[in-house]
Amino acid sequence: MVDIALISYVMNSPSAKVLYSTTEPVKELKRHTKPKVYVSYNVGSSDRKTYDKTTSRIQKEAEKIITSPLSEQSQPPPLSVERPAQVMVDSISIYYEDDEQVPTASHNAVLDTMTPAMRQKLRARRIRGGDDMTQSWMGRLTIGFYFIAWYVLNVVYNSKYHSAFLLSFADLARWPCPHLATEGGQTSHKIFLGFVFCLFVCVCEKL
Amino acid sequence: MNKKILNELPQPLTVGTIQFAVGAVYCGLVWFTGLRPYPILTNRGKNSVGKVGLYHSLGQLASMLSLGAGPVSFTHIVKALEPFFSAIVSGIVFKKWMKAPVYATLIPVVGGVGYACLKELNFSWLAFGAAMASNLAFALRAVESKVALESGGDTGTNMTPPNVFGLVTWAALLISIPIALIMEGGTFMDLLQTAVEKVGDQWQFYRAILFSGLIHYLNNEVMYMALGSVHPVTLAVGNTMKRVFILVASVMVFRNPISLQAGIGSGVGIFGVLLYSLAKQYYETLEKQQQLLEEGAKGKKMKNKKFTGTKKTSSSSPIKVVKPVMKVRPSSSSNNKR
Numbered sequence: 001m002v003d004i005a006l007i008s009y010v011m012n013s014p015s016a017k018v019l020y021s022t023t024e025p026v027k028e029l030k031r032h033t034k035p036k037v038y039v040s041y042n043v044g045s046s047d048r049k050t051y052d053k054t055t056s057r058i059q060k061e062a063e064k065i066i067t068s069p070l071s072e073q074s075q076p077p078p079l080s081v082e083r084p085a086q087v088m089v090d091s092i093s094i095y096y097e098d099d100e101q102v103p104t105a106s107h108n109a110v111l112d113t114m115t116p117a118m119r120q121k122l123r124a125r126r127i128r129g130g131d132d133m134t135q136s137w138m139g140r141l142t143i144g145f146y147f148i149a150w151y152v153l154n155v156v157y158n159s160k161y162h163s164a165f166l167l168s169f170a171d172l173a174r175w176p177c178p179h180l181a182t183e184g185g186q187t188s189h190k191i192f193l194g195f196v197f198c199l200f201v202c203v204c205e206k207l
Numbered sequence: 208m209n210k211k212i213l214n215e216l217p218q219p220l221t222v223g224t225i226q227f228a229v230g231a232v233y234c235g236l237v238w239f240t241g242l243r244p245y246p247i248l249t250n251r252g253k254n255s256v257g258k259v260g261l262y263h264s265l266g267q268l269a270s271m272l273s274l275g276a277g278p279v280s281f282t283h284i285v286k287a288l289e290p291f292f293s294a295i296v297s298g299i300v301f302k303k304w305m306k307a308p309v310y311a312t313l314i315p316v317v318g319g320v321g322y323a324c325l326k327e328l329n330f331s332w333l334a335f336g337a338a339m340a341s342n343l344a345f346a347l348r349a350v351e352s353k354v355a356l357e358s359g360g361d362t363g364t365n366m367t368p369p370n371v372f373g374l375v376t377w378a379a380l381l382i383s384i385p386i387a388l389i390m391e392g393g394t395f396m397d398l399l400q401t402a403v404e405k406v407g408d409q410w411q412f413y414r415a416i417l418f419s420g421l422i423h424y425l426n427n428e429v430m431y432m433a434l435g436s437v438h439p440v441t442l443a444v445g446n447t448m449k450r451v452f453i454l455v456a457s458v459m460v461f462r463n464p465i466s467l468q469a470g471i472g473s474g475v476g477i478f479g480v481l482l483y484s485l486a487k488q489y490y491e492t493l494e495k496q497q498q499l500l501e502e503g504a505k506g507k508k509m510k511n512k513k514f515t516g517t518k519k520t521s522s523s524s525p526i527k528v529v530k531p532v533m534k535v536r537p538s539s540s541s542n543n544k545r
Contacts, residue, residue, distance in 0.1 A: 139436065146433035147445055151452040153426035157419070158453060 219271035220387040221395050222416065227264070227380040229420025230427075234373030246370040252362030255355040256371070259348055260378020266344035267379070268386070269337045277334025283324035283450055285338035287317050292346035293443035300350045305440070306490045313444070315479030320447050323454060323472025345446075348375075349439040356435050368435035372428050444483055451476050 010016055238245035248256060273282045290313045298304040355362045355371055403409040434442050451473040458465045465473075 143433060143436050146429055146436065150426060150429040150433055150445070151449055151456075153422055153429060154449055155453055155456045157422045157426050 218387075218391045218395055218398055219275060220268065220383065221391045223267050223271060224380065224383040224387040225416055226420035226423045227376055227383055229417055230376040230424030231373075231380045233421060233424055234369075234376060238373070243367075243369065244365045246363050246365040246367075246374060248363040248374070249361065251358075252355065252366070255351060255358075255362050256374045256378050259351045259355065259371075259375045261382055262344045262348035262351065263375050264379040264382045264386075266341050266348055268383075269341035269344060273334045273337035273341060276337060277331035280324050281331065281334055282338050284321040285335055286342060287320040287324065287447050287450065288339075289342045289345060289446055290317060290440055290443040292342040293349060293440045296343075296346040297350045297353075297439045300354065305487065309483065309486045309490055312479055312483040312486045313440075315475050316444055316447055316483060317479075319472045319475030319477070319479055320450050321472070323469045323476060324450060325468065325472070346439070346443065349434060349442055352431065352434060353439050368431040369428050372431040376424065376427075438487075441483075441487070444480055448476060448480055 237243045246252075270282070270286070273285070294305070294310055294313065352371060352375070356366060356368060358366075403412050430442070430446075433445065437445075454465060454469055454473055
């Protein structure tokens with residue numbers, strides 16, 4: 001038998017919690033926002049009379065049940081429906097209360113409680129074109145770093161300084177480091193460029 | 208593409224292919240040594256990377272063609288239109304359009320940068336067409352790359368921005384090799400010999416090409432890292448403003464004098480970027496607030512909803528991750544009671 005209480009129980013069960021904890025961390029989960037689970041349901045009955053009696057109670061009970069799966073609650077609340085009508089579960093959704101971003105399906109613990117065939121069918125795809133990291137100051141700084149690095153590399157790529165490898169060293173006289181314009185200075189600028197390159201690779205790897 | 212190298216060795220396709228090869232070798236080494244986990248592509252990922260590689264190589268090819276066919280400043284002016292292309296392509300692909308005022312802020316960006324780059328007014332249809340084609344190819348590249356980056360596991364594993372660009376470089380290299388061989392293969396060796404003789408030191412010449420390829424690769428890799436975090440239109444605006452940054456760098460580092468026209472154009476461009484940023488942020492916040500209000504209203508409606516006798520099809524949640532439909536049987540005890 002499956003009912004809302006059972007769904008809630010599965011979501012709050014230790015095995016589901018293990019799944020939550022073992023799923024690969026994603027950006028969304030790094031934030032201190034708990035995902036909310038929303039179960040959309042519909043209650044009906046063949047005689048239509050039972051509905052009126054049960055629906056208000058079920059709604060009240062469901063509000064208690066539908067809590068965060070990551071909450072401290074380990075036991076599902078009792079669902080004391082005396083005469084439940086037919087319950088249709090429309091959809092189970094997970095969302096962050098204060099954000100519009102969609103967690104990927106692979107990190108959806110609800111999917112993990114389903115059969116592989118169902119998972120395959122219900123795999124959610126997240127394609128969005130919005131900015132993601134612009135929400136935090138750290139994200140903005142990182143983006144700023146990317147843009148500055150991009151611009152600097154582009155200047156190096158297009159500069160006469162770079163062309164000096166190939167052309168005349170006279171152009172280097174315009175560079176405000178005169179020692180670089182000499183033949184002997186080549187070594188120092190090569191070391192410098194090597195240092196910058198290694199630093200860049202390390203930073204990229206860390207990021 | 209480094210104009211100076213092209214002056215010595217006028218083989219843009221071959222030099223471009225060599226630059227792709229340098230980048231491909233670099234990322235291959237990074238993957239091989241384990242410095243960066245290598246990506247594994249799914250069929251969808253292969254298709255996506257192939258497409259982006261095609262756009263990447265076509266964009267580079269068209270850029271070079273435009274540079275060769277007309278004045279450099281003319282190419283820069285036409286290429287400053289890239290944000291418009293990106294806006295249209297991303298709107299079509301993502302099926303999500305920004306608000307009109309946000310698009311309007313692109314006008315001072317494009318106009319300012321175009322005015323700053325305005326030097327020669329020699330019009331060339333070939334240069335214009337190639338630069339426009341380059342804009343389209345790069346806009347498609349950015350948007351398709353964004354789709355690949357945001358598709359999660361659908362395109363493959365370890366699909367980080369640097370890895371995606373590494374794969375794109377490999378794809379572009381494979382596409383460019385036959386084109387370069389067909390178009391320039393016959394004359395390449397003779398022209399290379401001439402270039403080496405002109406420069407004097409052949410190792411210095413090869414080093415220049417290798418260094419150029421490496422910088423070209425790193426430049427684009429960082430651009431992809433930025434693309435991983437921003438909207439393609441924002442990236443296109445950044446790409447346009449790159450020209451202003453080059454002007455500023457040339458003044459500050461190389462002490463090159465800047466004309467009044469370039470100064471005014473750069474100022475307008477920078478002001479346009481500020482407007483774009485503010486407008487985009489404002490409308491995004493507004494949209495988010497509206498969404499929350501709608502959710503709140505839907506939530507209340509949901510709470511007070513009466514039974515209609517039909518199966519409900521919509522959820523009040525803003526984001527549907529899964530949509531199972533499960534019939535829940537009534538318990539045996541309830542059946543008895545009924």
